[in-house]
Amino acid sequence: MTTAVRTGGDLVAESLSALGAGTVFGLPGQHALGVFDALRRSALSYVGLRMENNAGFAADAHARLTGSPTPLLVSTGPGALMSLAALQESAAASAPVVGISSQVPAAGLGGGRKGYLHELRDQQASFRDVVKSVHTVRAASQIPSALAAAWCSALEAPSGPVWVEIPQDVLLSPTDVPAPDALAESGTYVPRPLHARPELTAAAAALLDSANRPAVLAGGGVVRAGAQPQLLALAEQLDAPVATTFGGKGAFPCEHRLSLGSWLEDRCTTEFLADADVLLVVGSGLGELSSNYYTLAPRGRVIHIEADLGKLEANHPALGIHADARQALEALVAAVTPRPRGDAAAEVSALLERVRARIDGQGLELEQDVLTSVRAALPDSSPSFWDMTILTYWAWSAFDPRSGAMHSAQGAGGLGYGFPAALGAAAADAERSTPVLAVSGDGGAMYSLAELAAARQHELPVTWLIVDDGGYGILREYMTDAFGETVGTDLVRPDFVALAESFGVPAVRTSPDRLRADLSKALAAPGPSVVVLPAVLRMFAPTHLSEQP
Structure with a gap:
C-alpha cells in the first residue's frame, strides 16, 4: 500500500481547517491538483460545481448565510478568471469568500x-x-500565514472576497512544515468591532430627539451585523417609519406597524423618505437602486451609519458615523429619548395604500398572484436566492422573507446567480432539513444548467423555479420602452423539464393556478427539483413626480 506523502496541498487543507472552515467549493484543474488531492485526506467537505463562476456564487451564498469566510478553490489562468464575476458580486454584497487558486511554478x-x-x-x-x-x-512555509491573513482580511469591515495564489510546485512538493495548530485561535476570530464615536452618537441622538418626522432606511449592513433587534428597538423608541433596501430585506419585520416595506422603486416611498426632517440611513451606501436611481433627494438632515468608509457620505452629505450597524444602533438606543406614539403608523398605512392602489390600477394581477403563490409555498424559515429576472424585481419590493433569508445578485447585477447560490446555501445546512428556493428566468437559467448535475451528485434540497418567458424579459421591456423594438432578447431554449429529468432531477411544468401546489410539493420532496412556469410577466410602472399628491 502506498503511503501518502504530506504536501503543500495538505498544508492548505490543514490551515483552512485550523481557521474554522468546514466546507469548500470549487473545480479542479491541472495546476491545482495538489490541493484537491489533499482534500480527500482532510476533514473538509468538498462541494464541486461544474463551472468556476457558479462555484463562486455557491461560496458567496454559503458565506452570506454562515457569516464566516468560505473557501473557493480553482485553478490557474482560465479557471481563476472564470470566477471574477462571482467575486464581483461578493465584493458588492460584502460576502467573505476566500478565493484560492493555483499558479504557475x-x-x-x-x-x-x-x-x-x-x-x-x-x-x-x-x-x-x-x-x-x-x-x-x-x-510552503508561507501558506498558513497567508491564509490566516486572507481570512482576517475577508472578515474585517467591510467584509468581502480576498484572493490567495499558490504555485503548482508548492502545492505538490513534500513538506515538513508542521500542521498549523496555532491558527485554531483564528478560527474563532471576530473582527474588531467598529464602535461609533461617542460625540457622533450624541450628535445623532440630539438630531433624532428634535425631529418631528424621523424616518429610517435600513440596508444590508443591518442584516450582516445581526442588528435587527437593535433597529426594531430604535424605531419603536422614535416612532419612526422604516424602509429597507433590496439588500436589506429582513432587516425589519414587514408586518410591523412602522414598516414601509421595500417599495424603493416607487416614487411615493422616495418622496416619503425625502420629506423626513431627519433621515437615518444605516448599513447602506445609498447607491443606484437604494436611492431609486439617484432620485432620492433628502430635504432634511441625514445621519449615515456605514462600516465601509469608502461609502460613507459618498452620495449625500450627512452626519457620517463610521461604525458597525449593530454597535451604532445599540449606542443610539441607549442615547435617544423614547417618545409616545404619534401619527407615524397612520402615515405608513396611508403610504402603503397609495402604493397598493397604483399597483392594482396597472392590470398586474398575474404578477401579484405568482409572487403570492411563491410566498405561500415557501416555508417561513427557508432561504431563497433570486436571479436577475422580472419576478425578482417584484420580490425586491413586495416579497416578505419572514424568518428566512432573501438574497439576489443585485449587488453587481450579473446573471446566473440564483441556482448555484441556492446550492451553496443548502450545503451550509449540515442537516439539510430546510429546503432552499432558487428563482430564475429562462435566460438566466441557461447560465446554470450544468449545475443540475452538481445538485444531483450532492443531493442538495434545492427547488429551482424557472419562469420561462422566452428570453431576457426585463431587457425586452427596457429595449421596447427605450427604442420601440428589441434585439437579442428572444431566445431559443430547451425543454427545461426534459433536461432536468435527464440529470435525474424531478421536474414539472406548472401554471399560475397550480404554482402554489406544485411548488409546495417540490419543496417538500427530498433532494433537488425543478418547477417550470411558462409566463410572461410585466414590471409595475414607477410613480412619476407629477403623480405625487
Missing part, C-alpha cells in the same frame, strides 16, 4: 512569459480591482 512568478500552461503575465492584476486583498505564496 514558483520559478515563473514575476518574470516574463515562460510558456506555462494557463500562464497569465500578471494573474494578480486581474483580481486587484475586484477583491479586498491579494496574497501570493512562494514557499
